[in-house]
Every structure is written in C-alpha cells, then in structure tokens.
Amino acid sequence: MTSTVLLVDDDRDIREALGQTLELADLIPALAGSFVAAKDLLTPTFDGVVVSDIRMPGRDGFHLLDYVREVDAELPVILLTGEADIPMAVRAMSAGAYDFLEKPCAPQDFVTVIKRALKARALVLENRRLKAALTSGDAASRMLFGSSALAEGLRDQARAAAKAGTEVLITGEPGCGTSKVAEVIHLLSRRAAHPFVKRAASSLTGAGLAEAFEAASGGTLYLDEITGLDAAVQLQLLDQLDAGQGPCVLGASTRDMQAAMDTGSFHAELYYRLDMMAVRIPSLRQRPEDIPVLFRHYVAQASEQANLTPPPVTPELTARLMAQDWPGNARALMNVAMRFAMGLSDMDAGEGLGLAAQMAQIERSLIVSALQRQQGRATDVARELQLPRKTFYDKLAKHGLRAEDFRRPSA
Structure with a gap:
C-alpha cells in the first residue's frame, strides 16, 4: 500500500504540524502551500491521496478537488476546514470528496481517515493492474493468474499444448479450472478463429459425439470429465481421432484415470492417445x-x-x-x-x-x-x-x- 500523502494548506505552521503527524504515523507527506504548488505534484502517475484545506487564497480546495477529478476521478481527496459548516461539508461530499474533516482534528482521527483512504486507493490501483493484465499479453497471461513458479509452469504447458496442435489431456483436482485452461489452449492455437465447443462427456451418445465433432469443425472440442464417456462412445472417439479429421480434442478429468483404466471403465488406448500432450493443473494448496x-x-x-x-x-x-x-x-x-x-x-x-x-x-x-x-x-x-x-x-x-x-x- 502506498504511503504518499499530498498535504495542501496555505498556513505554513498548520501544514508543517500536520506533516509531522503524518511522519509519526509512518506516512510520507508531500507539502504544498497553494493550488499551483499542488498541481505540479499531481501527475497522472500520482499514487497517493490528497488532503487539502478548503479556504486558501486564489484557487481554493474545491478548485483543487475539481482538478484532481480531471486527473484521476478515483483519487481520494480529503478536505479540511476551520469552520463547522454543514452546507460546506455537504457540498464537499457532493463534489466527490472522499471525506471532510474539521480543524483542529485529533491526530488519531486525522491519521485514521487518511489510512482508510490509502487502503481504498491501493485497492483501486490493484484492480487497475488486474484489468491491465486481462488486456495485455497472450491468452495464457490474461486468463491464468499467478506469479508462482507453478503458475508460470502452467502457462508454459498451455502454450506448448497449443503449439503442438495435438490431442491434450488436462488433469487436476476438482474446481481447478480445466475448462479455462482448455479455452486458453484453444485461443493460443492456430484454430483460435474457429469454434470452441464444450461438452460434458457423461452426456454424450454416439450421435451426440458426431454432432459435437461437426459443431467444432476446424476448431476445438473440449470433453469435460472424459472418464464419464460411455465405453462404446470411447471407441467411436478413437476411430474419429485415428481418421485425423475434425477438431482438435481436449479431454479433461479431475478423477483418478489410472483407477478408471484398472477397472476397465476407461479405454487405455484412448488415455495414451490423449496423454501424448498432458497439462497438469497445480492445486491452490500447492x-x-x-x-x-x-x-x-x-x-x-x-x-x-x-x-x-x-x-x-x-x-x-x-x-x-x-x-x-x-x-x-x-x-x-x-x-x-x-x-x-x-x-x-x-x-x-x-x-x-x-x-x-x-x-x-x-x-x-x-x-x-x-x-x-x-x-x-x-x-x-x-x-x-x-x-x-x-x-x-x-x-x-x-x-x-x-x-x-x-x-x-x-x-
């Protein structure tokens, strides 16, 4: 969380006293004695909050509030006044001030309001960063979040699977996001301009599989919980894959596939066909x-x-x-x-x-x-x-x- 506070007051003694209060609270004040001096510090990259007296010679606190809102409408501005003026407080809040304090203000109350504003500012900046991540980089960077080595490894696996252009088996624990990973692989592949079709494997009949292949023609067919695929439909899927035509098939499972093969409910040949390009999703626990x-x-x-x-x-x-x-x-x-x-x-x-x-x-x-x-x-x-x-x-x-x-x- 940023700790920069732009403090604007034309009274030098008050300005310096409030600055000391901020320093004692481990905050970093930037002091200005006028609208003009404050304006020079309010660049588009300013990441703190503004605290300003209302009554100042020339352009007052309301002028500064208007200017701040032009620079960044979500930048918190706390206005100060030496007069208990309810209409002025209402005007301040209506104009978009974050808060309104009367001078003299108890140091603890002063710092509490500022720290609350700083937390709000930090949240705004974090949300902006997240939104920027959603619109920059490739699909793996935009959609698969995390800075850990395992998260980066997952993005690399998705990119490699997309580049290979073969069938893929995506596995992980329940709730890990197999569908999202499948979508990322599709968007990164050369088939991205064609359909991405999702189907629940347990609901597919032979006719349903044929319809799904047709719907995903030229694109990607994602089969969720592929261990639920009927035995006869598994063989039909193998035939389709051996024919080498139709969409790229991505199978996903959050269940124990080895156990499914051991019991004979899942065809080993189909497993090894899909597993030639495997993507393993790490759990949040990891x-x-x-x-x-x-x-x-x-x-x-x-x-x-x-x-x-x-x-x-x-x-x-x-x-x-x-x-x-x-x-x-x-x-x-x-x-x-x-x-x-x-x-x-x-x-x-x-x-x-x-x-x-x-x-x-x-x-x-x-x-x-x-x-x-x-x-x-x-x-x-x-x-x-x-x-x-x-x-x-x-x-x-x-x-x-x-x-x-x-x-x-x-x-």
Missing part, C-alpha cells in the same frame, strides 16, 4: 502465494458485475485465505470472493475463530449455495459438489441442514 491475486481478481469481477465498490482485502483476511487447503480450488475461492464482494462473507464472520471453525463456515456456505441452485435435489447437489452420497449426507447432518428445506413447493 501454490498459496497465488491465492491473494486470484481472490482480488474474483472480488473485483463480482463487484463490477453487481455495480458495487470492491471491499478492501485486509492483510488478516489474506493470511486466513492462504492458510486454507482449498479442496475446491479456484471454484471454491471464487464462491467465497463473490460472497465477500456482496457483503455476505463468512470470512468476516470468522473473525477470532480458529481455522477449523472458519473452514466449517465456508463448507456450510458452499453446501447451502448448491442446495439453493439444485432446489434441494440431494443427488444433484452431491454430484455438483463431487461428493459421495454418504459423505454428502454426513455433511448435511454436521451442519444441521435438510435437503427438503430447499425444495420449491410444487404448483
């Missing part, structure tokens, strides 16, 4: 350093969709996020981020709770959300959460939930 940037991205995304101001992500919250195992990986992190953005965060409710209690809250929230989406259909909820039926019912009992309470009454 790369906790990527969790903060992913969480902020999901919060910013959810806030933008709901037309809300993204709430600040505190260091304490970040530490709790990184300490968790995230068995649901990116999907679970996204769900928590969406609730946080909406002000419904179980992470906030977990203040002061131990890790186990916080995880229990998150687990309960995810189950409730799934029950609501599936209208209390236990089988569908267990399938969505990728839980064995017994485990699912054990969790319902643990959290005091009943599937029937989420069923809609029949008309």
